[in-house]
Amino acid sequence: MEKDLQDKEAIKKLKSLAEDIRFCMYTTYTNGRIESRPMTTLEIDEEGNVWFFTNRNTEIGDSSNQGEAVTLIYSEPKNNTYISVSGHAEIVESETKKEELWNPMSKAWFPEGKDDPNLVVLKVTTEEAAYWDATSSKMVVFFSMVKAVLTGTTPEGGDHGKLNLA
Template sequence: MGTEAKTDQIKFLKDKVEDVRIAMLVTVNANHEIHSRPMGTADVDEEGNIWFFTNEYSSKAEEISHENKVVVTYSNPNNNTYLSIKGTASLVDNKEKMKKLWNPIIKAFFPDGIDDPKLTLLKVDTEEAEYWDSNSSKMVVGFQMLKAAITGKRYDQGDHGKIQL
């Protein structure tokens, strides 16, 4: 893939993530059980990596130490946009990066701020992203679904594709 095409794909990914900000992070624990939880996205960098703040001693951190393949999903039902990202997770203890990504909302979870000894970054190296995007309001989607049901024609769900990084 050319540099320009990759840059366009990363921009597309970043735009979709920034519309939602809250993701579901899916991990697998040592017993091979699936575990998911909401996470606030701190950043999507220029390489397409997704960054979160987390507690270094949390269950997600332990799960990543056993199995670092994760799925991150974003859902914006108001815009009928959905995104599923496969990647490899790692914990990154980098105070400079934390300072760069810090925002006041994070203090609600880490009252001691940047100096909280439990605070670390969780980085997901994006490998593949799949998206569904109809760019229509709920009312338009509802009308199109009803029309498809009445006419017997298949409902067109809009734009769907994959991004490989």
């Protein structure tokens, strides 16, 4: 069933789906090429912004890319949940935010801890998203597809829609 959501309802839906997945493919368009790399979502705040840590010495962590258009792609095939989020990225210089987002797992990437000089906070200001959420069991999805084949109809694909996050 198609469900387009706005404002707070859209943010609530994004948080409920993406926070359980945690990992996304952070996708940019650079020099005529689509480039993706895995990132760990640290937080989706009350305004729908998505927060990450990254290294200052990477393309993502380079402050010359402020305002770069990005797409975050979340996928959880086991639960039939998929999200594509569009927005703009920026480096945020904030010791308070570093402290707030820091967790023990971050130390795997930043062994010097919160004070690592290469650790930067990355914020993606979200604008819109599309989601597909068919959290039914695999058996229910399978029988829905078989029914569609036998009846010449389209299978029920769960909820999907657009999220207006701006």
